[in-house]
Amino acid sequence: MAFVEARDLTKHFVIRRGWFARPTVVRALTGVNLEIERRETLGVVGESGCGKSTLGRCLIRLIEPTSGQVLFDGEDVLALHGEELRSLRRRMQIVFQNPFSSLNPRMTVRDIVAEPLKAHTNMRGSELTARVIELLRQVGLNESHLYRYPREFSGGQAQRIAVARALALNPDFIVLDEPTSALDVSVQATVVNLLEELQAELGLTYLFISHDLSVVQHISNRIAVMYLGEIVEMGNAEEIFHSPMHPYTQALLSATPMVDPETRRERIILEGSVPNPANPPSGCHFHTRCPAAMAFCADEKPPLREINGRLVACHLHE
Amino acid sequence: MTEPLLRIEDLYVRFRTDEGTIRAVNGVNLEIMPGEMFGLVGESGCGKSVTGLSILKLVPHPGRITRGKIWFRGENLLEKPESAMREIRGRHIAMIFQDPMSSLNPVFTVGHQITRVIRRHHHVSRREAWERAAGTLDDLGIPDPERVMRSYPYELSGGMQQRVMIAIALSCGAELLIADEPTTALDVTIQAQILELLNALRIRRGVSILMITHDLGVVAETCDRVAVLYAGRVVESGPTDAVLQAPAHPYTQGLLNALPRPSARRKSLQAIPGSVPGGIEEIPGCPFHPRCALADDLCRSKTPIMTPVDSSGAHLAACHLIGKSEG
Structure with missing residues (x-):
């Protein structure tokens, strides 16, 4: 059985514009099925509004899916409550795109990295600081950085702090939501290398958005x-x-x-x-922009089918 | 040989701050030919945007151009008074930015904003300006220009907003377009549309474009020539293919090696050690030496000058090692 599994995962956001306006439904995620094996990295790509971040957040239940199922190491994530859910959350973490908005500017590095440990463990005082130092070393920082604030760091270093925080509770699964998109290429390379090293060392499973x-x-x-979801x-x-x-x-x-x-290709x-996800096109969502669209693409939605070991949702491959 | 449309000579820009003077641009030289797409590439803080803004004399406070010359159509822009610069901005040299939403005024329609620029530079009636604006939008391949003209910026997609910015920039027939990260905020499929559009404008109208970007892929696919900027200096320049396929400067090599490539999947990327200098402390010698694996005593004491890399003479790099390895 897969380590992380989504079954028919759907998330609709209901947006109300004003008291009397009819609410619009944004279909951010529609019937997504996927499996991620242990120690695997599943990359998710797509343009703005395609639902890739919503998918990441639904998988770790940062937002409640509208329907569907998420299985994490055999457990039904969406059926859990209270203490059971809390203990499961320790095993799944997330790193966001911009470290300067995901790290509290008023907290020191020590407090930022210690926060999950304080919330989930009994570690306090010097034991806690020792664990924070260990985590900082793991991401290429050290104890001299403990009492500094996020703004004193470059983008790449700040992202390392966010990674250290995500690692604090020894998670198995990390959602990486555009972790290098705000960084320069030379810095991006160091963060990508770090993520790969940590994965090999700690046996992590990634969803890389x-x-x-x-x-x-x-x-x-x-x-x-x-x-489009x-x-x-x-x-x-x-x-x-x-x-x-x-x-x-x-x-x-x-x-x-x-x-x-x-590696350059003929440019298409x-x-x-991308059409508005509140009002997606009929049939295959892509038919309005597809250079190969046929008449019935507008009527009939192609299912995701296996072709030569790959899943493709397109009428051309039938 | 044709004369360059724009020539920047020995440009220096300083920002006086409480923490000290930031040396943003340190002796940039470059030439842009008529009808050329010229790439200015570098990482954050390398001075590429400030160089672009200097051309229009729009360096924000507390920045000051402290030295250099900017030749455009035979005149040094840096000696021109503000009133003359106003005639040049928009009319001869135009600029577009990364985020079109913050460049467009949210409370006026697009049509209002384009016609205003046209009427600022040409004595035409409102109606004529409107028609000319619609013509420019049509020329840029924008479907239903009249509807777009009556729209407010927020009603348009990011790609359409950037097209409107380009329309404003070119509505008065500018010869030089400075495009500062014009596609960085856009999705790749929209980026492809905008790059295609800029290329078409260059070919059809002969507009020269200074493409300021951090994306080496964008440079590779659009620019004729490129200059690589590091710590406010051009460290390598030449025909795009020569610079990107046979980089001579260790920094350019480092940038290219740091890129993830399909040919080296799941192998460690080669990062450049250290980080980009902040620009306050002066680095003696070559600005890249603290991060360069090949640096020696000469690199630490003497600033290298731009030297031809090959026999063509078009590909130059500022590195003491050039010519040494063969010897």
């Missing part, structure tokens, strides 16, 4: 490509990168600017922009 395909293909074993293609990272099957994956890859001429320029 990013809009940057080159980073995702680097760090992931498998990739899920999302469009649904997975349109999922499979081995290398295979998807070399031979994308869904027209959206193909467009996304061709649009990603590449430095090496040999999609028309228009």
Whole structure:
């Protein structure tokens, strides 16, 4: 059985504009099924509004899904309450994009990293400080950083503090939500390397969310490509990168600017922009922008089907 | 040989702060040819945006251009009074920024904002300005220009807002467009649309574009030539393919090695040790030496000058090691 599993996971946000206005429903996530094996990195890519962050947050129950199931190491995450849920939460953590907004500017590094330990363990005083120092060393910082504030650090160092906090309770599963998107390339490289080292050392399982395909293909074993709240293609990272099957994956890859001429592809320029998830197109959500759309794509939604060991939701592959 | 449209000579910009003077730009030299897309690439704090703003003399307080010349159409912009600069901004040199939403005025319609720029520079009636604005939008491939003109910025998508910014920038026929991270805030499929549009404008209208970006991939796919900036200095410049395929400066090499590539999946990325200098303390010698694995005593004491890397003479780098390895 998979370590983390989502079954038909759906999240609808209901937005009310004013007292008498009819509420609109934003379908952020619709019927997502996925499995993540232990020690695996599943990359999730897609453009803004595709539901990739919502997926990450639903998996660790930071937000309540509207329907569906999340299984974590065999336990039904959405059925748990109280102390059971609390103890499960120790095992799943998250790192956000911008460390300067996810770290409290008024807290010292020691207090930031110690906070989860105070909330979940009986560690106090010198024992607590010793554990914080150990965690800081694990992410390439040291005790000289203990009593400094987040603003005194560069973006890359601040992100290391956020990683140290996520590691504090020895989690098994970490959702990494665009952890390197706010960083310069040379710094991004050090954070990506750190995440890979920690994974090997601690046996971590990652959900790596990013809009940057080159980073995702680097760090992931498998990739899920999302469009308007649904997975349109999922499979081995290398295979998807070399031979994308869904027209959206193909467009996304061709649009990603590449430095090496040999990895550059014929550019497919999609028309228009991502439709409003409050009012998604009929049939295949992508048909309004798809260069290969056929007449019945507007009527019939393609299911996610297995083709040569890969999952693809497209009528072209039938 | 054709004359460059813009030539920056030995530009220095300083920011006086309470913590000390920040040396943002330290002797930048570059030339942009007519109809060229020129990339200015570097990491945060390298001085690329300040260089762009200097061209329009829009360096924000407390920054000051302390030295240098900026030649545009045979005149040194740095000697021009503010009143003359106002005629140049928008009319001859225009600029677009990363976040179009913060560049557009939220309380006026798009049409109002474009026509205002046109009427600032040309004596035309409201109606004529409106038609010219609609024509520019149409020219940029914007469907239903009239509807877009009547819209407020918040009613448009990010990609459409950036197109409107480009329309404003080009509505008066500017010869040079400074694009400061024009696609960084956009999704990749929209980025591809905007890059395609900028390239088409360059070809159809002969507009020169200074593309300021941190993304080497964007440079590789759009620019004719590129300059790599580090600590306010150009450390390497030349034809894009030469610089990116055969980088000569250890910093350019480091930047390229730090990129995740499909050919080296799940292998450690090569990071550049240390971090970008803050610009307050003066680094003697080569600005990159504290982070350079190859630095020797000469690098620590003497600032290297731009030297030809190959026989073409077009590809230059500022590194003492050039020519040494072969010898």
